[in-house]
Amino acid sequence: MSVSFSHVEPPSEVSRLRARVARLRGSLEWAADAISPKIRERILASVDRCEDRLDLGIEWTIVALAGGTGSGKSSLFNALSGSQLAEVGVSRPTTAHASAATWGGKAEALLDWVGVEASRRVEGHSALNTGDARLSGLVLLDLPDHDSVSKANRDLVDRVVPRADLLLWVVDPQKYADNALHAHYLQTVADYGMPSAMVLNHVDRLARSDADAIMFDLHRLLEDKGIGAVPVLMTSARTGAGVDSLRGAIAVAVERRTVAAEAVRAELAAVGGMLAKALAKASDPVMPNFASFVDGLSRAAGVHARAEAAASVAGGTPGPVPTVSKLTAAAVHPVRDLWLDEATAGMPRSWRRVLARVIPHARTIASVVNEALEHSTWPVFDAVIAGRFSKPKPNLAVEQAFIEHGAAVITGAVGEEIVGPTETMHQSYRALDELSTLSLEDD
Ligand SMILES: Nc1nc2c(ncn2[C@@H]2O[C@H](COP(=O)(O)OP(=O)(O)O)[C@@H](O)[C@H]2O)c(=O)[nH]1
Ligand SMILES: [Mg+2]
Numbered sequence: 001m002s003v004s005f006s007h008v009e010p011p012s013e014v015s016r017l018r019a020r021v022a023r024l025r026g027s028l029e030w031a032a033d034a035i036s037p038k039i040r041e042r043i044l045a046s047v048d049r050c051e052d053r054l055d056l057g058i059e060w061t062i063v064a065l066a067g068g069t070g071s072g073k074s075s076l077f078n079a080l081s082g083s084q085l086a087e088v089g090v091s092r093p094t095t096a097h098a099s100a101a102t103w104g105g106k107a108e109a110l111l112d113w114v115g116v117e118a119s120r121r122v123e124g125h126s127a128l129n130t131g132d133a134r135l136s137g138l139v140l141l142d143l144p145d146h147d148s149v150s151k152a153n154r155d156l157v158d159r160v161v162p163r164a165d166l167l168l169w170v171v172d173p174q175k176y177a178d179n180a181l182h183a184h185y186l187q188t189v190a191d192y193g194m195p196s197a198m199v200l201n202h203v204d205r206l207a208r209s210d211a212d213a214i215m216f217d218l219h220r221l222l223e224d225k226g227i228g229a230v231p232v233l234m235t236s237a238r239t240g241a242g243v244d245s246l247r248g249a250i251a252v253a254v255e256r257r258t259v260a261a262e263a264v265r266a267e268l269a270a271v272g273g274m275l276a277k278a279l280a281k282a283s284d285p286v287m288p289n290f291a292s293f294v295d296g297l298s299r300a301a302g303v304h305a306r307a308e309a310a311a312s313v314a315g316g317t318p319g320p321v322p323t324v325s326k327l328t329a330a331a332v333h334p335v336r337d338l339w340l341d342e343a344t345a346g347m348p349r350s351w352r353r354v355l356a357r358v359i360p361h362a363r364t365i366a367s368v369v370n371e372a373l374e375h376s377t378w379p380v381f382d383a384v385i386a387g388r389f390s391k392p393k394p395n396l397a398v399e400q401a402f403i404e405h406g407a408a409v410i411t412g413a414v415g416e417e418i419v420g421p422t423e424t425m426h427q428s429y430r431a432l433d434e435l436s437t438l439s440l441e442d443d
Pocket of ligand 2: 073074075086087088089143144145
């Protein structure tokens with residue numbers, strides 16, 4: 001019988017992304033102390049957001065209209081949704097809210113998560129709109145003004161924008177050159193690689209040549225930020241010019257059903273870039289030689305001395321065989337330090353501190369090893385004591401058996417607590433490192 005794997009479904013995009021988010025979270029938990037709190041918080045916020053977004057269903061596509069006061073966000077929202085939900089020409093700094101129109105359902109959980117009040121939700125439709133079916137799955141948001149005088153409004157924008165899958169940045173021809181106004185948007189898109197488009201609105205107020213000049217400038221602005229691929233559309237919410245094209249562009253994105261996943265991917269890639277800096281990778285972590293670690297402790301604990309004495313007795317020279325193990329914290333320190341150095345070679349210093357906190361202290365190692373050595377049953381010990389060996393020279397087999405026994409006892413006593421955390425740390429580091437270098441395409 002031939003075996004075929006062709007029936008095995010490739011893992012879905014969502015489960016791949018989920019697995020990646022889970023790896024990121026798991027690694028971060030472990031590496032928490034090795035990464036600066038600021039970066040850690042930023043990454044954790046992204047992890048939370050990506051997890052939530054994947055849970056809420058990526059078949060929905062959240063498209064947000066954002067931009068400065070008077071650019072025409074609310075007018076475009078109404079034109080696209082065929083509603084009058086958004087208040088046009090109203091700037092009410094203290095009572096602003098986000099509005100939402102949904103196509104093909106109510107997306108309630110999603111809108112709760114985005115933070116749109118129940119009274120600010122409407123189902124998108126318009127008798128005039130052809131092609132509404134193509135918008136099924138769209139969640140369109142009208143946001144407060146990005147440059148609002150009210151901090152509450154700006155905070156709302158800052159909270160909602162990262163939750164959108166596709167950002168439509170609406171630009172007013174009179175304010176488009178205000179770099180400060182766009183800096184935040186450009187930075188967000190550049191930093192997060194967020195799917196996005198620019199919408200130059202109010203084109204009815206522009207002569208054709210002026211519109212062309214502004215388009216040229218906007219493209220240059222995007223180029224300068226390294227996001228030249230972001231498309232720029234022209235609309236007039238007043239005359240309706242370009243609104244169908246905008247709707248068509250949105251429909252293409254919604255129909256692909258991948259924009260939400262792309263946004264999550266982009267965010268994970270952005271987080272990866274941040275991690276890459278935080279990891280400051282110089283070389284791959286390697287597991288130090290545990291046998292050398294054990295040997296160091298064994299010598300310091302007097303196992304070798306005991307083995308030699310036993311070999312001598314077994315070889316026919318009567319004498320005492322030490323029975324008490326005297327490993328001290330002071331003797332453990334250099335052995336432990338060497339382990340820490342080797343385990344974290346090439347990694348930022350912070351990782352050594354983390355590992356130093358996780359593996360047992362020198363004091364603990366000393367007492368655990370002493371205890372274990374004393375309570376172990378040494379090989380051929382009775383025979384040695386009874387002098388039943390009578391070779392004229394030290395019995396190397398006995399010496400070897402003692403050393404091996406000591407190594408096994410020490411390994412049993414502390415091996416797991418030394419090797420385990422070191423391995424976990426390396427895995428975390430590797431996972432983070434892998435996530436930091438993954439491009440948007442692989443997984
Ligand atoms: N001439 C013209 N006026 C527009 C256009 N879009 C919006 N407006 C007007 O500009 C003002 C602000 O529009 P609004 O949609 O509230 O902008 P928002 O602050 O970005 O939400 C209102 O008086 C609109 O009627 C447009 O394309 N052309
Ligand atoms: Mg508005």
